[in-house]
Amino acid sequence: MACPSALPAVILTTTVAAPRCPTVQGACPCAQEAPYPLARKGRAAEACRMSPTMSPPPRTSSFRDVHEVHEVNEAHEVHEVGFLRVRTERGAARSVRYEPTPGTNTEPSVLLGLHTLGRATLVRRGSADLCLPGDLFAADGAEPLALDEAEEFELHLVLVPRRVLTLTDERVSALSGLRPAADGTVAPLLAPLVRRAAGAGPGTSPRSALRLAGGIADLVELLATAAEGAEAEPQGGGGSGGQDREVLFRRLRAYVDANLWDRDLTPSAVAEAQHISLRYLHKLFEGRGSTVGRWIQHRRLEEARRELARPGREDITVSAVARRWGFASATHFSRSFRAAYGMSPSDWRDGRTRRG
Incomplete structure (x- = not known):
């Protein structure tokens, strides 16, 4: 086989x-x-x-x-x-x-x-x-x-x-x-x-x-x-520099989460809102094996996926979900969703919310 x-x-x-x-x-x-x-x-x-x-x-x-x-x-x-x-x-x-x-x-x-x-x-x-x-x-x-x-x-x-x-x-x-x-x-x-x-x-x-x-x-x-x-716990107490960066990184992620709806949420916009340079912003994310743009995309897809899976949301169109979470168009959203999860947004919702 x-x-x-x-x-x-x-x-x-x-x-x-x-x-x-x-x-x-x-x-x-x-x-x-x-x-x-x-x-x-x-x-x-x-x-x-x-x-x-x-x-x-x-x-x-x-x-x-x-x-x-x-x-x-x-x-x-x-x-x-x-x-x-x-x-x-x-x-x-x-x-x-x-x-x-x-x-x-x-x-x-x-x-x-x-x-x-x-x-x-x-x-x-x-x-x-x-x-x-x-x-x-x-x-x-x-x-x-x-x-x-x-x-x-x-x-x-x-x-x-x-x-x-x-x-x-x-x-x-x-x-x-x-x-x-x-x-x-x-x-x-x-x-x-x-x-x-x-x-x-x-x-x-x-x-x-x-x-x-x-x-x-x-x-x-x-x-x-x-x-x-658990991995970060033993590293505490090694000076304030690492702690300051961790606090800043958490604040950055919280800001991104609060503004996923904004289509103008870009790395430059995030850096400006947090009063840091764009170069330093990219450096913070690179140290964690990701990029700012990839993180924003992942968080938008995650929240859209959760909304599509909620019971009783069958009447909300895929286009409406895409707009709610900051995607430029339903086409862009569907293409990104399929690339990440291997299926269309409609297929995901059908499998999660409709009676089998």
Whole structure:
């Protein structure tokens, strides 16, 4: 079966074997060999106490493209939910590895994982973390990761195309750095939606599937915002210069949000209103992996998308929504919307507001 061109091709490998200790090689008495060069303290160290003393012979199955159903021994399910691809892995202790296929033209995505049963060691970017039942994690879909399952487990993996997210590379990187967790402000809201997506069957209406996918995408963006905040916390107290720039940047974003309706909202207008030079304005946004114009466009599209999805707004025309959020014309709005989300504004609204 050929992989759909719009979806990332990966190799997902599952190996039945005892999980190995995630501590630095030679530092743990429970294993002679450790495959991870770096490890975090705390929950990661607990993984060495979970390892069985004996390992069965490895049994490996490889799949091309995490999205396609293949005939393998391990229990797994793959299906689409709106613009999402969802895979469920379950079974006895083994290693589950996600690896993007090199040399393929793939669509950028965010990989979201929900570990619902068993204990595992999650390995990303050379670091290892303990993953408990109910823990949620995220990663850049272009980067490999592995989960060494220590016991019977269930794992839901969701690929979210970045075209439906307003995330810069910097924010995706911060998201990938979040440790697995079931608590916080976003994870308790996101986990139930991931479970619903994993359980969505063929009878799910397109409207319901798109609404569920949109809810997950919105919460992934909130999770990225929380990740940025967590990443910035240790850097406080390093002098007033960085703090002043952060305060100014927040003020700039608030000004943009309050004036999205204004068609004359340009980088020059923003700089003038905030009494800074245009050059300095561009420098502030470049440091965050974006541009002023791109940020304004993203925020307009975000708010227009939310308005189109609200129940009871079917009588509001696409042209009216475009004007409300500062687009020069309905044509420009529709073209920008399709480029960002892969569908027309009308199709998005139909899937989110009309009865299936």
